[in-house]
Amino acid sequence: MRAAANPPISLNDGAAGSRRRGLMQRLGMRGILEIGGIYAALILVLFETLYPLLWVLFGSLKTKQEMLSNVWGPPSSLVLQNYADAWRIAGMGSRIVNSIFVTGSALIILVAVATPCAYAVARLRFPGRGLVVAVAVAAMLVPPQVMAIPLFLVARDLGLINSRLGIAFIYAATSLPLSVFILRSFFITLPADLEDAARIDGASRLEILIHIMLPLVRPGVALILIFGFIEIWNDFFLAFLLLRDPSVQTIPLGLVSFFQQYDSLWTLYFAALTITTLPVIVVFVAMQRQFIAGLTAGAVKG
Amino acid sequence: MSTRPQEEAPVSSRSGTWRFNAGDGAVAFVMILPAAILFGLFYLWPFVNGFWLSLHNWDGFSDPTWAGISNYKRLVHDRIFLGALRNNLIFVVAVVVLKNVLGLGLALLLNRALLGRTFFRAAAFVPVTMSFVAVGLLWSWIYNPVFGLLNSGLDLIGLAGLKRSWLGDADIALYSIIVVDVWKWLGFHAVIYLAGLQTIPSELYESAKMDGAGPLQRFRHVTVPIMMPIIFINTILGLSGAFVRNFDIVYVLTKGGPNHATEVVLTYMMSKAFQDGAMSYAAAIGYVLFMIVGLASVGLLALMRRQRLDV
Numbered sequence: 001m002r003a004a005a006n007p008p009i010s011l012n013d014g015a016a017g018s019r020r021r022g023l024m025q026r027l028g029m030r031g032i033l034e035i036g037g038i039y040a041a042l043i044l045v046l047f048e049t050l051y052p053l054l055w056v057l058f059g060s061l062k063t064k065q066e067m068l069s070n071v072w073g074p075p076s077s078l079v080l081q082n083y084a085d086a087w088r089i090a091g092m093g094s095r096i097v098n099s100i101f102v103t104g105s106a107l108i109i110l111v112a113v114a115t116p117c118a119y120a121v122a123r124l125r126f127p128g129r130g131l132v133v134a135v136a137v138a139a140m141l142v143p144p145q146v147m148a149i150p151l152f153l154v155a156r157d158l159g160l161i162n163s164r165l166g167i168a169f170i171y172a173a174t175s176l177p178l179s180v181f182i183l184r185s186f187f188i189t190l191p192a193d194l195e196d197a198a199r200i201d202g203a204s205r206l207e208i209l210i211h212i213m214l215p216l217v218r219p220g221v222a223l224i225l226i227f228g229f230i231e232i233w234n235d236f237f238l239a240f241l242l243l244r245d246p247s248v249q250t251i252p253l254g255l256v257s258f259f260q261q262y263d264s265l266w267t268l269y270f271a272a273l274t275i276t277t278l279p280v281i282v283v284f285v286a287m288q289r290q291f292i293a294g295l296t297a298g299a300v301k302g
Numbered sequence: 303m304s305t306r307p308q309e310e311a312p313v314s315s316r317s318g319t320w321r322f323n324a325g326d327g328a329v330a331f332v333m334i335l336p337a338a339i340l341f342g343l344f345y346l347w348p349f350v351n352g353f354w355l356s357l358h359n360w361d362g363f364s365d366p367t368w369a370g371i372s373n374y375k376r377l378v379h380d381r382i383f384l385g386a387l388r389n390n391l392i393f394v395v396a397v398v399v400l401k402n403v404l405g406l407g408l409a410l411l412l413n414r415a416l417l418g419r420t421f422f423r424a425a426a427f428v429p430v431t432m433s434f435v436a437v438g439l440l441w442s443w444i445y446n447p448v449f450g451l452l453n454s455g456l457d458l459i460g461l462a463g464l465k466r467s468w469l470g471d472a473d474i475a476l477y478s479i480i481v482v483d484v485w486k487w488l489g490f491h492a493v494i495y496l497a498g499l500q501t502i503p504s505e506l507y508e509s510a511k512m513d514g515a516g517p518l519q520r521f522r523h524v525t526v527p528i529m530m531p532i533i534f535i536n537t538i539l540g541l542s543g544a545f546v547r548n549f550d551i552v553y554v555l556t557k558g559g560p561n562h563a564t565e566v567v568l569t570y571m572m573s574k575a576f577q578d579g580a581m582s583y584a585a586a587i588g589y590v591l592f593m594i595v596g597l598a599s600v601g602l603l604a605l606m607r608r609q610r611l612d613v
Binding site: 035038041042045046048049050051052053055056059067068071072109112113114116117119120121124125126127129132135139141142143144145146147148149150151152153154158169170172173174176177180205206209230233234235236237240241251252255256259266269270273276277280281284285288291292 | 326327329330331332333334336337338340341343344345347348349351352355362408411412414422423424425426427428429431432433434435436439440441443444448449451454455458485488489493542545546547549550553554568571572575581584585588589591592595596599600
């Protein structure tokens with residue numbers, strides 16, 4: 001009954017394994033052609049996805065002359081100086097520090113604020129609980145981009161323009177409705193017995209939340225952290241709106257201004273893009289199962 | 303209404319916490335307060351203030367003056383705005399259709415591939431993890447007329463006649479940008495479709511096969527009906543993103559040019575606010591965009607409900 005209502009969604013190869021035996025005999029000529037076609041198409045997709053990234057890596061190691069004469073191939077010798085120059089001219093060091101500070105602060109604020117709120121609407125009974133949930137759902141229909149102008153004015157009035165901590169609070173606010181909604185759905189599924197037992201032992205609601213409930217919703221917290229990290233680390237729009245001073249700018253802003261400030265330092269642009277993109281791709285490849293499951297779980301579960 | 307027969311019974315059998323506790327109101331208040339302050343300050347207040355602003359004339363510094371709906375009236379006759387709106391709608395329809403068709407196609411391929419599926423799936427997902435800025439810069443180089451991959455690739459395969467100024471030609475620049483957005487998100491939609499495809503029991507295909515259904519008929523009568531909720535989810539995800547998540551990519555690739563050919567609503571809003579100083583006019587643009595996004599979401603949700611797709 002439970003399985004029928006909510007079929008398990010498998011993201012791995014398990015289902016295919018049982019049918020693998022006697023494959024070649026069963027396939028026949030037509031089947032082999034079909035499989036061949038499928039792999040040909042997949043390799044084409046692989047090429048259009050990954051070759052451009054490889055091309056940037058190649059380009060970042062070429063001289064500018066070679067980049068123009070040898071567009072497609074690998075570099076004939078490795079010009080590592082491009083990386084040193086890009087790092088220095090684009091001010092990568094301070095941009096990376098800014099991105100880490102802004103994203104880290106925003107995620108800490110987000111979890112600290114969203115968790116008690118989600119716990120309260122999921123597990124406590126009080127007047128206005130339905131209203132809080134309704135507001136969170138309604139807010140998900142209002143993308144923060146449409147109120148960029150008044151948001152800029154609010155930030156200006158509060159003196160938060162060019163403030164890294166200020167934009168961290170604003171990022172946390174824009175991720176808040178979805179995060180409360182996700183965490184609430186995790187809190188709701190927890191059994192009440194644990195909580196009741198702790199209450200009989202005299203634990204307060206806050207102690208219950210921190211010591212008993214929070215460890216149980218760790219997958220939910222991980223989910224909002226992955227969502228939030230991708231959103232905030234990669235954001236250009238709000239940073240462009242609120243961080244005007246180069247000394248506080250994050251990586252995406254730094255890349256764009258480097259690109260627009262200097263003329264045709266192509267190999268250095270490629271090096272700067274590699275420096276900022278490669279670590280994220282490496283992290284993704286290392287934990288791609290969690291990443292993909294996390295980013296799509298909300299969608300598939302609905 | 304007021305006296306429910308089982309007032310004391312828990313609403314959900316597995317949860318006893320629904321029983322009323324006198325202390326809960328105060329605790330809940332304290333727990334929600336930080337979220338309420340953050341939300342009120344940076345979400346609700348700008349949302350309300352933006353509407354107030356759109357009904358005034360204001361440059362951001364002097365005293366605002368009451369304008370009624372004149373900002374909105376001006377928008378109806380603003381040719382650049384109408385062009386941006388048109389581009390925005392073309393962008394939305396094109397990326398939603400392409401992401402769904404190609405995403406489902408890629409998922410069907412991945413669903414058949416027995417060996418290396420995890421690898422291909424991960425590879426297709428890589429662009430999803432990249433920022434719009436990184437993707438935009440990458441493609442501005444791919445489209446570059448001097449050393450760009452695209453034109454030099456056309457040279458290589460003997461199709462030099464197809465070479466274009468991909469971002470400089472007003473007739474095709476918007477479509478060049480659409481390709482970039484689809485490239486970035488294709489893997490995301492394919493992975494969601496793949497997860498859906500893997501829930502379809504193979505017996506359904508076996509029995510359809512025995513009834514004499516060919517591959518196309520099996521797709522039409524087995525895959526599509528079962529995948530309907532997933533198709534809706536992918537459409538909603540694509541739609542909600544496409545209206546408002548296009549500023550970065552357009553700004554990086556063309557800044558709305560040439561001659562507003564790729565202007566979308568957000569790029570126009572930002573240039574009105576920060577180049578022309580027309581804060582209240584820009585706020586009105588934001589509000590119109592909000593209403594369009596809201597109508598589209600509500601319409602889609604109503605459609606889902608009518609189709610009894612409880613997702």
